Amino acid sequence: MAQEYSQMRKEPLTLDYAYLFRMLSKSALVILLSTVIVAVAASVGADLFLSDSYTASIQLSVVARDTSTSRQSDSYVTIAVTRCLNVLNSNTLKEQIKKDEGITSISGTISSTQVESTNLITMSTTGRSAEEAFWLLKAALEAYPKLSDYFESGYLVQSYTSLSADNIIRTSPDVKRYTAMAALLSLAAGIGLVVMLVLLTDKIHSRSQAEKMLDIRLLGQLPFIRKKKAQKSLLITDTRTEPVYIEDMDKLTTRIQEHMDSGKYKTLLVTSMRENEGKSTIAANIALNLVQRGKKVLLLDCDMRRPAIYKIFDYEMEPDSSLSDYLSNGCEYSRILKRIPQTDGLLAILQSRAIGEPDKRLEERAFPMLLEIARNLVDYVIMDTPPLGIVRDAEIVAKNTDAAIISFEQDEVHAADINDTVDLLEAAGVDVIGGIMNMARSIGRSGRKNTYGYYSYYYAK
Secondary structure (H helix, E strand, C coil): HHHHCCCCCCCCCCHHHHHHHHHHHHHHHHHHHHHHHHHHHHHHHHHHCCEEEEEEEEEEEECCCCHHHHHCHHHHHHHHHHHHHHCCCCCCHHHHHHHCCCCCCCCCCEEEEECCCCCCCEEEEEEHHHHHHHHHHHHHHHHHHHCCCCCCCCEEEEECCCCHHHHHHEEEECHHHHHHHHHHHEEEEEHHHHHHHHHHEEECCCCHHHHHHHCEEEEEEECCCCCCCCCCCCCCCCCCHHHHHHHHHHHHHHHHHHHHHCCHHHHHHECCCCCCCCHHHHHHHHHHHHHHHCCCCCEEEECCCCCCCHHHCCCCCCCCCCCCHHHCCCCHHHHHHEEECCCCCCCCEECCCCCCCCHHHHHHHHHHHHHHHHHHHHHHHEEEECCCCCCCHHHHHHHHCCEEEEECCCCCHHHHHHHHHHHHHHHCCEEEEEEEEEECEEEEECCEECCCCCCCHHHCC
C-alpha cells in the first residue's frame, strides 16, 4: 500500500501560511525575548564603547587670481571648486599633514563639501576631543596651499569664515538609534529563521503536505477540541463532545471499515510515533463507532507500559483481570473479557497497571492464541499499542495483526520518521492502511477555532 501510494506524490511543496502563522505564534515569546536581550546588549555596548565626537568646521571660498571675464564664469569656477574638493578629500592631503607634523597616523576624519550653487566649500574635521578636531582642521588648512600649486594656478582658496574654537560642535552617540536598529535586526532575524524552518521542514502540518510527503494515505484529520469541564475523556458517546469531532470520527471510521472489509481484515493495530498523540482515544472511539453500526467489537489494550483505556472509560478493574495476568498466569479468558457499561455492548480486554518488559510477554505463544480466540468471537479487534517511535511493543503486536493505522500530531512529527515506521510495520507483515492527523488546528464548522484535550502519559525510553 505504501509503495503504491508513494508513486502518486509528484507536486512540489508550497509555503503553508497557516502553518507559518502557528509557528510564529509558538515562537513569538522566544523571538520577543531575544529581541529585548539584543536591544539591551546594544544599548549597554553603545554606552561602553561609543564616545562623544567633536567637529570643527570652516567655510572656504574659491576665487580667481585675476578678474578676467573667463575666470569669473560659472563653468570655470565650478571646475575649480571640483578640483579643490578632490584634493581636500584625498589621502594626499593627509600624507602632507603627516610630513608637516611629523606623525605616523591621523585618527580623525577630514571631509569637504560644496555649498550648493556657490563657490563656497565647507571643510569639517572630526576628532575624539575638541583639541584634536581643531588641530586637524588647522593642519589641513596649512597643508593645502603646498599642494594647490600642482593642480590649480588660476584660483585661490581663502577662508570665508574665521578659524575659531567656538565653532566646534560636540556630538553624542545616538544610543536609542543603535538600540532600535539592533532590535529590528534581531526581530527580522527571528522571523526570517522561522520562515526558513517552515520552508525546509518535513513536519506534517497540513493535509496537502501529508499527501505529498507520506508513503501512506491520509485517512483523515481530527480537530483540536478541548474537553468540557469535568469531562474525563473525549468519547463520541459523550453528549458533551463537540459534534464536529463526532462527525469527523464517523468519517474516519467509515474509511477504516472500508479498508478492513475489502481486505477481509479483522484485527486493527492503532499506534503513534510519540506519546501524547491521542492514539488511545482514537482506538476507543473507532471501537465505539463500529459498535454503533451494529458490529461486535473487542477493544484490546496492548499498552502494558502506560495503560490508558481503562482510564478513558473510567472502568474499575478487578484484581488479576488484566491482559498481563492472562499472558503471565494463564487465567481464564472469561475473567479478562469485560463488557464496558453504557457502550451498547463494547467488549474490552484492559490493562490497569504498568509491568516490566511487556515486550517479552507479547512474544509468548499466549498472545497470538488470544487473538485467534477473539477473531472467532467478534467482527473486529481494535488494539491500542505503545508508540512505535519509542518502544518495540507495537512491532511485536504487528506480527499477529492484519492492518494498522498511525496517529500523529499536527506540526510535531517528521514525515521521514512516519515513513520509516511504515516500513517497519510492513516488514512485520501488517498492511498499513493509512495515517490520522490528530489535534489539527483549523477553523471548525462552527466558525471558531477548536482546541483538543486528551489523555497525556509519558514513556521512559
